[in-house]
């Protein structure tokens with residue numbers, strides 16, 4: 001059985017599910033309110049410098065999922081890319097994630113791995129056995145000094161609240177290494193699409209059964225015209241924010257240009273709270289295989305997301321749990337619509353996880369329709 005589905009949002013979720021259904025013979029309409037496909041992964045060449053810009057901030061592809069890696073490689077050429085982040089704090093530049101170089105530089109020592117491990121264990125607050133908050137997680141694993149230099153101020157700026165109010169899970173994204181490995185991620189597959197993310201998503205959407213309409217908001221009243229809707233907009237948006245709004249952070253980017261190499265790396269974080277921005281991205285370093293004399297940089301500022309702003313990071317604050325649970329309950333009870341992706345499920349998803357979930361969702365949908373069940 002086939003029919004006509006509506007994908008609301010032309011980001012990764014919409015594209016991947018849409019493509020799978022199109023290949024299975026479904027008609028797929030994709031709409032997006034913005035003037036481009038790709039959601040927040042969208043990339044475009046800067047008109048002035050020719051540099052490929054990550055318009056909504058840095059996106060680095062990394063995964064352990066071989067199927068996802070094969071999938072993206074079928075749609076574009078990936079170039080080798082390792083994410084090596086630096087951070088400025090207390091008048092010095094340090095290497096992230098916290099590794100042996102960071103620890104030795106910070107404490108002015110020349111410790112070997114075992115010595116550093118013991119030393120950090122001494123700094124750590126071992127009375128915290130089950131860290132719940134971001135701060136507890138940091139104090140437990142790196143101790144107060146490193147926490148205050150690298151995490152406390154940055155996190156306060158990024159999330160607009162004290163690390164005592166944030167879940168430990170946010171910090172669990174970052175490793176601590178007792179060697180000199182400064183690769184930000186430990187995934188097997190890492191890379192950057194040669195021509196940016198937008199052509200990759202364009203290729204995924206390139207199928208005769210798929211029609212993409214941009215600059216168009218989906219009106220829920222239109223849902224009746226489709227056999228099914230996949231909604232990758234904000235979860236609470238589907239319900240017209242009836243119960244209140246789920247909290248997001250949005251980002252503002254202050255663009256500036258330079259002739260030459262401004263900071264010598266793609267991403268420089270600023271660990272201290274009195275520097276108002278969280279990080280500076282020098283986009284040309286995301287494409288080290290290209291040569292550009294000019295450079296374009298973004299100073300990144302994080303703030304609370306208002307109704308007219310683009311949502312980036314779901315906050316998932318402890319006191320939002322009840323509201324989220326109620327929206328999820330309603331979403332599950334809703335017929336004819338599946339909520340997908342970062343906004344649709346209100347989760348902090350990396351690109352590879354988004355694609356994995358989209359593949360799974362598409363397969364579940366097709367399997368259910370095969371057996372005559374609604375999803």
Ligand code: UDP
Pocket residue numbers: 087096150151152154155158170171173174269270271
């Ligand atoms: N973080 C920090 N200092 C840094 C980098 C990260 O305190 O220099 C914290 C911050 O709270 C951030 C979280 O660790 O939100 C996860 O970092 P990640 O680099 O994964 O953030 P993303 O790249 O997704 O913004």
